[in-house]
Amino acid sequence: MKFIHTSDWHLGRSLCNHPLLDDQAHILQQIADYAKQHQADALVIAGDVYDRAVPPAAAVRLLNDFLNRMHSLAIPVVIIPGNHDSADRLGFAATPLNASGVHIIADYEQMLQPVVVSTQAGPLYFHGIPYTDPVQVRVYAGEPIDSYEQAHRYLLERIARNTEAPGVHVLISHCFLAGSQESESERPLAVGGADQVPAALFDGFAYVALGHLHGPQAVRQGRIRYSGSPLKYSFSEEKHNKGVLLVDFDQNGVAAATALPLHPLHDVRSIEGRLDELLLAAQTDAHSEDYLLVRLTDDHAILDPMGKLRAVYPNVLQMEKPQLYRDEAQPLMSAARLRRDEFSLFSDFFEQVSGQPMTPAQRTAMQDVVSQVLKREA
Incomplete structure (x- = not known):
């Protein structure tokens, strides 16, 4: 069983006021080609699909075209909103879209039911945490939650009730993992390190697909990974090697991730x-x-x-x-x-x-x- 992990598309973004939609369309074509070439069982987008809460119409059309391509390939897509997205807008019509293979985990109730993808090697469970801040979780939980760590801990405790079914369980989250490396193009979640989430919270999952940071990086023997953004969105990223991750599980459910390079229309240097x-x-x-x-x-x-x-x-x-x-x-x-x-x-x-x-x-x-x-x- 295998899937493609990507994140931080930021559709509709500009670089120094120069629009990047053509560059993004070029990259999404390569991602779709990789999914077809490797016969992926699913494709995961770990947040920041759009660059802003109200995306331009051209960015929405670009995502629509990509999802149509995935539907024609019969490859399920699992999406969570990031801090740049509007969860409500991104999650529009999420329930009827499930039947077409597009699974958008946009709120806490949807979060409780994993997306199950059947593969030749057995079921693959995707658990998604839509991007959230402590205030949102505090209101939802009715508990005194004051930090991103506490918010994640609470949500993970609720998800854990649905992780005992036999099969491979994957977590998707959009957050700042403690000790990770930032770049200039990311919007801070909080100040003074208050947005950081410790890796120990994610124990118990075969693989953790993260979004938010634009540089590819990994911890815990590669079990927890950022795929990084598919394009360079600032000159601070000029040394990044952009791509997506092909995550493959062996018979013991241990994940191995292979970086698949993406080739932009225009490099940033x-x-x-x-x-x-x-x-x-x-x-x-x-x-x-x-x-x-x-x-x-x-x-x-x-x-x-x-x-x-x-x-x-x-x-x-x-x-x-x-x-x-x-x-x-x-x-x-x-x-x-x-x-x-x-x-x-x-x-x-x-x-x-x-x-x-x-x-x-x-x-x-x-x-x-x-x-x-x-x-x-x-």
Whole structure:
């Protein structure tokens, strides 16, 4: 028995205000192809299907197309909402959808009944905890629950009543596992570490499919895993290896997870160097259409650097010039560095416009002009 574990699709998301729907459609096609290729018994989406509670219509159509593809392949899909999703909206028509193989565990009552998938090796039980915060669980339970750990403990105690049936039991949750590594693109659940849930709570399950953190990672000998997001949603993730997990169980019900790589339309990466060096390198860059963060190391003013970069790198999304704001003796932004004298600023401007430095005569003339203006202002 085997299934595909994925999470944090964030359909409808943008990167530096650049829409990513085409990139997401490209990735979802690969996920569907993997499910077909490996004849998966199910596909699990561990939360954050959408990027916001009210997703754009195009994102809803994209999910609809994907679920139609899974239905045509007769592969069940099990979904829980994440902190970016609206559980009520995502869970619309969840009961009638069950008959078509789409199982959305969107509230605490649905949580009590596992999704059972029949496989050649026996039943596979999926128990899902919809994303929740302590206040929601406190209201539902009528008990003094004040932390994410307490909330998870309470919900897991209720789920445990349905885990004694023979077969393989899998838990799906969207949370911050204590000790895990974050990235910049995740929305914090709470401040000061109050959102962390200890791994010990998840003992008793053959495998725990987690969502929320965008970097793939594992604990407890790989039994508890984050699949990570299928795309890079910030430049802090440029070193991530994005993919989905193919989770396979042996005859003893022990899980082994294999990372299946995903290949984006555009990679997300950063490049660094002087403007003239980067423009030259672009001529032989086979991936010039990647989404780029450019760090310019030039220490002088440059006329329209973004325009020049986008002429050769059309998807430059962010640009930084750290050297312009760094004093040699001060690693932080220096007010003295920012207040360069008028003549130096004009010299940089002149060279950018004309392509060559001022002649001695021009420099003398310009110094006279600047001096006269400053005297008049004084």
